[in-house]
Amino acid sequence: MQNHEHDPLRPHAHEPNPEPPHDDPTITVVAPHGETFLVTPEMLRQWPATTAHHCFIVSTGHGTSGPFDFTGVTLPDLCSALGIAPTWREAEIVSADGFGTRITREEAAPNAPIGPVVLAYACNGEPLSRRAGLVRLIVPGERDDALRQVKWVATVRFVSL
Template identity: 30%
Template sequence: MTAPHRLRRYVLIAALASASVQAAEPHRHSAKSLPSPSSPTGPVEVALDEAMIARLPQVTATGEAHGRKLSCEGVALHELLRASGAMPAAPLRGADLARVAVVRARDGYRAAFSLAELDPSLGQHLVVLSRRCNGEALAAEDGPWRLIAPGESRPARWVRQVESIRVVDAP
């Protein structure tokens, strides 16, 4: 084989290899964004089932809201989301990192928490859903459920009168 033919052959092989890598590249990136096999896809409504919540590990969250000190017993939000199938039990990865829990109150107030900030292997942000504060059941103006997010600089995401929690993909 002459030198020009060998050169053309090497150029052709290099071009084919480059095209093959470029064709595979989008698939490699899209595979990373897929949810893990145990992850839910699409919106998930989280049931506020008192009996199921009572079976989950209970924690206490303390803080101050509107000049009032609170010590509330309840369940960590990430535990509720996992028990409801709205958040995988394994550490988050891929598309799960772009999901959020939207908490809605009876009066229309809403707050959102990314699953990544709640995941104990990532953000480790404790957020507690409670029915009892300071040793008493929540008053009607605060209940039936209340969300406490201790450690935040102000209680803007402490949601009173929680009526629903929904996990969705971030826009």
């Protein structure tokens, strides 16, 4: 039985962490069948880019800032670049400091009502610093509680249908 008390993907409060947890920006991507890929921010910059316009960062304890334009790779484009079949149901995104969220395939679709969900590496045309997250999950429709914005993305796990 899984201990849900420490499950980073269950809804929970998250205290802001102003300092990067470590210096390694490599993202581990796990395909539904278990194959693992190591992805760097430099690799992300080589793949099709999508910009999510007029986004806000909702930070626990720090209020809301923005609007910003975040550029990055959508989850479907990440899958395409890595050769992962589009048979996944949801993606689990976890930061290097242990905070995480889930995004369904429908939410990640290019024309989803919430806007393009991206693994962002740039904000307003400038690369994100390590302190700003270097690679962070941006969910444009989030406005309330910062429970879906993931800073310092370390793992993306695709769960199959």
